[in-house]
Amino acid sequence: CLPMIRIPEANSLSFEAEYRRFALKKNGAGSFQEFYQLLQTIHRIPGVDVLLGYADIHGDLLPINNDDNFHKALSSANPLLRIIIQRRDEDEPVVFPTNSLQRRKKGLAGLRPSQQKNKPALLIGLPQDFRQISSIIDVDILPETHRRVRLHKHGTHKPLGFYIRDGVSVRVTPQGVEKVPGVFISRLVRGGLAESTGLLGVNDEILEVNGIDVAGKSLDQVTDMMVANSHNLIVTVKPANQRNNVVHRGSKASAGNGSAGSGGSALSHESAHSPASQTVSQCSNSNSVAEGDSDDDDTDLIIESDNLPSYTPHRSLANGNIHGNTPSSGVFGHRPLPQSVSLPSSSSLPTKTSSSQESMREDGNFITL
């Protein structure tokens, strides 16, 4: 069986894009270097330094920069594989965020100090080699004893992997110490997403789920809320272990320093990374909790049986995002690209308009309740 790999390409070398589709024998593909040269040849850009990315089955834009992820990319072709080529820009590094092909950032960006909006992101490490699975967010607005953790279930097959229980929380009030019922993490599953981030621990008290206070809610209610938000779960916890807390230095405006492992590199408003976490956080992803409420989560799969089971992905119209990210959906040629992908380096973006018959529609009258 020789699956054909057709690769529509976007090339943005001189603020223009071009698409190429070609076939490749799956078992005939060699190393990453050979493929890199092949692309340069096909696009007639020998010698230009480019970044390669591909869209995986979840719609995430992932890097191709070594043999391993090149082969991973090929194996995920089904049968098409979309590869995006960008010129490597020395000044503005590129990162590959989770759901970057799907999500248009919105939320409370406007609430932030505007001067920070256009600041280029600072980059730590080599983010293009990783996929984001979790992040600490809103360090600047939360009390330092609390931590807001976002778990990106989307790009991983790992289970969320934690349990919660009822418990008693001790609060200090003006009337003295008060005991109130609370919900706590009771167990982390080995190998689960929660454990692998290192950001959540047993006996951490859960304060909020996607921005909603859990005080007064039963264990079952909190469970149901978490399950309902499981695709994009943001939990605010009061860690049982307060020693790894983010320490605020100076004023709130310049808060948000990294914890012990981040080498003291100050970020403007960005979260720090726990040394134990595998996360790479990046600027555009630091929306506050409100994003948890954005309606980009559930992309229902509509299957219309014509003659063949060709699946037409639809999008949630609430925000005009692109969806269709099921393992079985495969015809990338029919899959529209977003008009604005929230990569920080917008100048090097592939600006591809949708060729799909599906029209973008803004659902103006929808109000999230």
Place this chain on the structure above:
Amino acid sequence: MKRFRRHGHDSQRDKLKQELYQFNKTVEHGFPHQPSALGFSPSLELLAIGTRSGAIKLYGAPGVEFMGLHDENAAVTQVHFLPHQVELVTLLDDNSLHMWTLRAHKGVSELLEIGRFTLTGPPGAIPSVTRVTAVLAHSSGELLLLGTEGGHVFVVEVPGFRELEENNISLHESLLPSTHHRWEGQNLECVEALQENPLNPRQVLIGYSRGLMVLWDLDRRCAIQHFLGTQQLESVCWMEDGGNILSSHSDGSYCHWTVTGKDPQTEPEKQETPYGKIPSILVDSGISTVSKLPPFLIFSGGMPRASYGDRHCISVIHSKTHVALDFTSRIIDFFVIRDGERDPNALVVLVEEELVVVDLQTEGWPVIQTPYLVPLHCSAITCSHHVSSIPLKLWERIQAAGKLQNLHYSRKPWPINGGQNLAPDPPQRDLLLTGHEDGTVRFWDASGVCLYPMYKLSTAMVFHTDADPNDNMNQSTEGEWPPFRKVGCFDPYSDDPRLGIQKIHLCKYSGYLTVAGTAGQILILEINDEAAEQTVEATVVDLLQGQEGFRWKGQARLDLREDPVTFPSGFQPFALVQCQPPAVVTAIALHSEWKLVAFGTSHGFGVYDYQQKNNILVRCTLNPNDQVALEGPLSRVKSIKKSLRQSFRRIRRSRVSMRKHNPNNGSCLLWLQLQEINARLEAETLHDMELAPVQRKIEARSADDSFTGLVRTLYFADTFLSDSSQSTPSLWAGTNGGAVFAYMLRLPPVERRMDNKVTAHAGKNSKEIQLMHRAPVVGLVVLDGRGAPLPEPLEVAHDLARSPDMQGSHQLLVISEEQLKLFNLPKVSSKAKLKLTALDGSRVRRVGVAWFGSSRVEDYGESSLVVLTNQGELHVVSLPSIKLQVHYPCIRREDVSGIASCVFTKHGQGLYLISPSEFERFSLSARWVVEPRCLVEAPSETRPTSHSSQVHRDQPDGASMENRICKRLVEFAFN
């Protein structure tokens, strides 16, 4: 800016909301759970029932009912009306007394608690001194006599509860004149009975539990006569002439004493043991006799314990007739209703699970059908279905069929007729259908305050079951002794659990009914005014469609009777679908215009054409890896344990309630043992819980979860499934795994409906939606071009609904447990959504479409969605904008069965079970409210002339006037 602009609109909307929605819990239907006390006021013609949860309910004429709840969470042990007044006194388990009154307010009476009282003994006295065991509401209306466990009788002035210490009757004082050495130095134990002489209200008979009875003169404060019974006393009662006394005893005997004035009387005039003197249980609740020769003698119990200890009997003896009425649950209390001085009219018996009224004037003493307090749970309720606005024609046909079933009831009118029902006639005829564990479907008139039984359908006769259909409950063998006669309809034992009804759908226009059960059976019935003999045509539908490699471990399919069966008039089955595997039917839909029935189980769904009697579609929804759903019901080990525990509880409960203040009787040992076993079981459970703390797994739903293929909802719609120019019939199915399947149906033209096949298109033109959040789909609704829900089948044909708008584009509303989502049709593109779970952690349990009429403008109304969540909250969601309008807390969230039992009407009302035997009715609509409105007036000043009153009443009529004034004063004081 937008926010400011919207403000005006919002306030306008808020005003409109107030005109549309209003939450009220209006009335409780059915039989009170765990009744514990019974009272009756002959002058008001009101019946009162107290329950173990502290509720007090009053019933008079049909529609006249009141309900009150004590603040204390204690059982009501006694209820006494003050004679000839609108007050009543309740005694609770915690020894507190409560005074209630019916006060008229704006032309409607209300039941109000106006006072409470607890006896306080002398300082340092042990609690038993003041523990009330007997209450006598004196006929003067101003005294309450309270007999206690310590053997005292306290006299209290009512309604103000003022202790009249000087009138108290103390044990030793009363004994002084007695020379009988047998009683000296002995504790007489508690006061068992207090009875006023029917002819001389100043004479009161006090019965002590050891057998001694004392006739006391209230004015002279001294004993008139002592009756020295030797057996443990159970109850006493005066004969009508005021000169004879009957006492009942724990050895199964009753004694006849005469008031002679000769003190003391040591031997009874006559002693009788109706059922033999061998160890027998108590003559329980006492004796009631009614003179007029020959007299009626009515008593409960008295049966030899060894052979009939498990029976609950009331014996009625009248000249040569002797019947032991045999009830199916424990007797709480009974009383006799009389018409003035004439013969007894009816015997009213309250047993634990129902109220039975026996007509004593008609030959054979038939039972009178009760218009209220009907035991809904005579077999456990398994599902319910509400149909609003029944056309008169169908209503009359059901009524006629029901009448034929009720021939064994007495034709006498209902004898309790107190109060006036002022509620307006119900605006429409509503039916509530309840499905039961024994395979019956009961039809109730749910239009008004009284839930009245109309008709009962039994599906068991279609199948071969172990039960003998000729087993007649009322059968009694000639010459049998004791002469038992079964009465009452409470029968919780199901012969075959597979017969249990799970889903019901009635088409009110065509008279077609589908009923689906526990073993995958779907019966299709049609109403017929004549009895008919017919065979039921069965079709077996394989929902797995060739999936192999497993073994169904659940129940077997029911066996159909092949020979023709004679069905009585009413709903008669003509077709049967049996799902294979025979799993519980989880969803059903009937379209009487297309003559199709859709059904679903945990394995898949199908569509059956009941015109041509063939199956036209099968779709397996099962995930092949879902072993649990494949093989059938879960492990039985657990359920056996559970049922064992339940049966232990049941035994304990009945023992506890059998005798409250008499632990030194024979059942005590057994009772203690049971209690011990129970305590151990409970401790074990607690221990288990401590070992494994309650924790919840947080995980996204996955396609591999169990029971994702279970079909939760089915819906027929004439809408735009494949293209926007032409609407077609379609079937929609929603599963537990968040999938929605849609099929286009092709129906032949009406004239060739019999011959051409109906087809469902599986390939082209079928659609599937997989909701990303994978929460169970609990409801599907198609909205027409105006955003209104599609009308029911045949509704437009009968001119009862506007025809749907087929010009504008239709929308599909998918209601999952977590959110509501609106899709455009035919493209199935998402349009709007409303999240519930993600925001407050509540999940949708029940959903319905209702029409809310404005209370201000006659012709304005809106269709809305009514949603009940697992938190017990009701939400009203507007259509088609799917926005939350109002929400009200309705049911405790711990009450899972209450939440699961909720049904909505089409006019914004709902019913849910508050106990196995009671429905609570609520209303969300500001326009439609069905609630009791009734008036009870104080009995007229001229008391009903009893043949004795002129002679012996030593109270002038003026006294009652005084009482009345005094009472008013007290009422003001309590205000």
